[in-house]
Amino acid sequence: MWKYLIKKEFKQFLRDPGMPRMTMMFPLIIVLVFPFTANMEIKNVDLVIVDSDRSTQSGLLIEKCSSSGWFRIVDICDSPDAAQKLMDKGRTDAILTIDRGFGDMVDLGTAGVDGIPVGIKVNTVNGTRGSIGAQYLRACVSGFVAASGGGTGLPGAGGDLSSDSAAARASGSIETIESYRYNPFMDYKMFMIPALIVIAITMMCGFMPALNIVSEKEKGTIEQINVTPVRKTTFIICKMVPYIVIAYFLMFSCLLLTWLVFGYSCKGSLLDICIFTFAHIVIMASFGLLISNYSDNVQQAMFVIWFFSMIFMLMSGIFTPISSMPEWAQTITYANPLRYFADAMRGIFLKGSGIADLLHDLLALAGIGTLTTTWAILSYRKTT
Numbered sequence: 146m147w148k149y150l151i152k153k154e155f156k157q158f159l160r161d162p163g164m165p166r167m168t169m170m171f172p173l174i175i176v177l178v179f180p181f182t183a184n185m186e187i188k189n190v191d192l193v194i195v196d197s198d199r200s201t202q203s204g205l206l207i208e209k210c211s212s213s214g215w216f217r218i219v220d221i222c223d224s225p226d227a228a229q230k231l232m233d234k235g236r237t238d239a240i241l242t243i244d245r246g247f248g249d250m251v252d253l254g255t256a257g258v259d260g261i262p263v264g265i266k267v268n269t270v271n272g273t274r275g276s277i278g279a280q281y282l283r284a285c286v287s288g289f290v291a292a293s294g295g296g297t298g299l300p301g302a303g304g305d306l307s308s309d310s311a312a313a314r315a316s317g318s319i320e321t322i323e324s325y326r327y328n329p330f331m332d333y334k335m336f337m338i339p340a341l342i343v344i345a346i347t348m349m350c351g352f353m354p355a356l357n358i359v360s361e362k363e364k365g366t367i368e369q370i371n372v373t374p375v376r377k378t379t380f381i382i383c384k385m386v387p388y389i390v391i392a393y394f395l396m397f398s399c400l401l402l403t404w405l406v407f408g409y410s411c412k413g414s415l416l417d418i419c420i421f422t423f424a425h426i427v428i429m430a431s432f433g434l435l436i437s438n439y440s441d442n443v444q445q446a447m448f449v450i451w452f453f454s455m456i457f458m459l460m461s462g463i464f465t466p467i468s469s470m471p472e473w474a475q476t477i478t479y480a481n482p483l484r485y486f487a488d489a490m491r492g493i494f495l496k497g498s499g500i501a502d503l504l505h506d507l508l509a510l511a512g513i514g515t516l517t518t519t520w521a522i523l524s525y526r527k528t529t
Contacts (some may be wrong), residue, residue, distance in 0.1 A: 149242075150461065151387070154387045155387050158391075168391055171345055171349065171395055172395055172398035173343075175341050175345045175399050176338070176399055176402040177402070179341050180333075180337055181334070183341065184386070187215070188214070189215075190216050190238065190274070190281065191216065192217065192218055192219060192229045192238065192240075193218075193219050193221075193232070193236075193239070194207055194210075194243070195222050195223070195228050195242040195243065196221055197243060198244045198246065198247040198248050200247065200248025200249075201248060202251045203247055204248060205289070206243065206247075206286065206289050206294075209289050210285050214281070215278075219231065220235060220237075228242075232268050238278050239266065239275075239278050239282055240266040241265060241339075242264035243262070243263055244263070244264070247261060247263060250262070263381055265286075266464060267279045267282075284502075327412075336409060338399070338407075338409065339487070339490040340487055340491065341398075342399045343486050343487045344458060344484075345395055346392045346395060346396060346425060346429070346460070347417065347425070347429055348381060348454065349391060349424075350388045350392050350426050350430045350433065351430075351433045351454055352438065353388060353391075353431035353449070354430045354434045355434070355436045355439055358434060358438060359437045359440045360442055362441070363443065377524050381431070381521050381522045385426075385427065385431065388430045389426050392426045393426075400415075411494050412493070412494060412496060412497035413497040417489075417498075418493050420500070420507070421507065424507065424514055425486040428513050428514045428517055429520060430481070430516040431518040431520075431521040432453070433450060434521045435517060436449050438525050456481075457481055457482070457483045460477060460478050460481055460484070461478070461481055461487050461488055463483065467484065485505075485506035485509045486509075488503070489506045489507070489510075492506075
């Protein structure tokens with residue numbers, strides 16, 4: 146009986162004109178398109194400069210900002226008011242003001258004592274772009290002053306670092322070497338690809354099962370199953386089998402394309418990834434079938450699964466750290482399976498973590514999966 150039910154589910158999937166094609170295209174989109182678009186790196190920050198100093202040093206600072214690759218010089222204005230008008234019109238993201246005396250202070254090496262006459266004003270309508278752009282600009286100015294023999298005081302950027310600079314000079318030269326673990330080149334694509342695989346598996350194993358039973362309800366074919374002696378447990382588990390196969394195909398295709406296109410390879414065990422993927426597939430497939438059991442039509446099932454999928458993704462830590470959320474939101478994330486799967490995928494892929502390191506994630510996924518599968522079986526009704 147199991148054999149024929151599973152065969153029926155695969156035939157039903159393959160007969161759909163769009164699903165097999167979508168399954169084949171999904172890994173290509175996940176690996177070749179999304180890593181370049183789902184990117185939090187800020188580039189091409191539009192910059193307006195107000196140069197009241199007109200010295201050689203101010204010209205070199207402008208050249209340094211332009212050649213850094215982070216900024217796009219929009220205009221060099223004569224007055225702060227003209228620059229502010231450009232920001233009000235949305236034509237610039239930041240304004241760098243270089244006041245008179247900047248060149249003399251840098252030449253004399255006194256910039257670190259009293260700060261430097263440089264101001265930074267940032268358009269924070271887009272908070273992320275504004276804050277990161279300000280950090281880039283501050284680092285660019287401070288690096289230029291330090292390389293020219295001055296300090297790094299920059300009161301116009303929101304703080305005065307002159308005391309730190311004076312202390313550093315008094316105690317001798319201090320060299321700081323940064324070491325980036327697990328992602329040494331700070332490549333955002335390497336950080337996002339495991340998360341994008343998590344999203345792909347969630348979408349595929351959540352939406353498709355949610356539309357499965359309810360579509361059979363609308364077509365009337367579910368009645369042929371209901372009059373047979375097939376047990377509810379057998380029926381629900383056989384419904385989940387095709388999505389397990391599809392999800393594994395999706396995952397291995399994405400990992401293979403990631404290695405071929407970007408040269409990234411999984412640092413940990415593929416077996417560990419398979420274990421966590423299986424646990425997440427069971428959760429999402431059973432959750433989709435659960436929604437399908439309570440839905441009367443396809444539209445209703447689609448809206449419900451989309452509602453929960455958006456909550457799962459936005460509160461999973463994939464895009465923003467969970468630790469930065471309010472405490473009440475952090476408490477809600479404990480019921481979110483994507484929290485544990487995303488943490489496990491990044492840990493295994495980037496750090497080479499093992500089952501022992503991620504045991505809490507596996508136990509959480511097992512608990513949630515047991516709950517959703519049991520609920521899906523109990524909620525299915527063979528009679529109306």
